Amino acid sequence: MRNRIFKLILLSILTTAYLGCSSDSDSDNCETISCLNGGTFIDCECECPQGYTGINCSTQVTPSRIIINKAIVKVFPNTNNGDFWDLAIPEAEDALPDIYITFQNSDLDVxxxxQTFYENAISGEGTFFEFTITPNIQLTTFSDPYLINIWDYDTVDEDDFMTSFGFFTYTSNNSFPNTITVVSQSNELLVDLELSYEW
Incomplete structure (x- = not known):
């Protein structure tokens, strides 16, 4: 009888040990997944970086907010159809535009x-004009376009509208760039926008 009990105990211990090893080995032999977009394969699954989801981190998560922090104006029209922007000023150098920018939403609300401008700015000579957006623009709607406008500030007359172009800050496959470029040859406009994201 004692031998029988001993054999049963021994059999129970061996069965538990075998099943435990079998379970561990299954977890060690899980199928490896190639994680995209900087994801890391840990514990048989992809741990996705902020902004991505899915089995292999291939799906972008729409951000809750996109923030425009800076606009760098690189190209704008130096003349108004061949005329200086400030016709009342006799000196050509001083007749160059004093540029500043505005943004509008799709309803054309500013x-x-x-609040600042660059005096006697000239485009095309390798000089860029940086506008730090303070307070920054926080966008929560991405399906509609926005407009960036460039103006010539005037002290005597009304400010001159120089050029404008529309842009989207987000698409479902744009990989969250830190900078987007708003460009239009026909409108003589090139502006880099520096962005950040919140989810």
């Missing part, structure tokens, strides 16, 4: 109006 959502940002720069």
């Amino acid at each position: 959502i940002y109006d720069s």
